[in-house]
Amino acid sequence: MGADVLVGVVEEGSDDARLEELALVLRQELLATDVRAVEPYREGEVPDGTRGPGLAAIAGVLSVSLAPGLQVLGSVVTVVRDWLRRSGSGRTVKVTIDGDTIELTGASDAVQQQVVDAWVRKHTPADG
Numbered sequence: 001m002g003a004d005v006l007v008g009v010v011e012e013g014s015d016d017a018r019l020e021e022l023a024l025v026l027r028q029e030l031l032a033t034d035v036r037a038v039e040p041y042r043e044g045e046v047p048d049g050t051r052g053p054g055l056a057a058i059a060g061v062l063s064v065s066l067a068p069g070l071q072v073l074g075s076v077v078t079v080v081r082d083w084l085r086r087s088g089s090g091r092t093v094k095v096t097i098d099g100d101t102i103e104l105t106g107a108s109d110a111v112q113q114q115v116v117d118a119w120v121r122k123h124t125p126a127d128g
Contacts, residue, residue, distance in 0.1 A: 003123075005076060006041055006096040009060040019060030022091070026083050027062055033075045036065040073097070074120045080104055081116070097123045 007030070009022045023040070030038045041061040066072050080093045084106035093104045102119045105112065 003066045003073075003097060005064040005066060005073065006094075007062045007064055007076070007080065008041075008058075008094040008096070009091065010094065011060075011091045014060075016059035022087075023060045023062055026080070026093070029079050029083055030062070030064055030076060033079055034067060034072045035076065036067050038062055038064050071124050073124055077102075077104070077116055077120055081106070 007023075007026065009019055009026060011019065011022060014022070020040075027038045039062065041058050041063040043058055064076055066076070077095060080095060081104055084091060084093060084104060087106065089106060091106070095102050095104060100119070100123070102116065104116070
């Protein structure tokens with residue numbers, strides 16, 4: 001079974017337009033991984049008979065669909081961390097799966113890596 005991961009860009013002092021811009025840049029990098037899709041996250045369910053998106057996207061938040069049976073969550077987290085390191089300070093990215101959120105920064109410290117590794121293991125299928 002596939003899973004959806006929410007990836008939300010946070011930058012202190014940024015407006016919605018800036019967060020959308022940052023999310024689109026990150027989206028391009030995530031699409032280079034082995035994921036099914038990366039789209040702007042829309043809150044709520046689409047009503048029956050609705051053709052278009054119709055729901056408001058949340059600024060800076062992406063929905064990443066992981067392919068079934070693949071252990072790509074680790075790759076997604078690696079791309080996010082690399083992007084953060086290159087993009088300068090003042091940004092964080094919140095990655096959420098099944099209601100469990102981890103907040104990533106550009107810091108390359110060993111403690112954050114241990115937390116990330118444990119979080120990814122928790123959400124990676126053992127048979128995958």
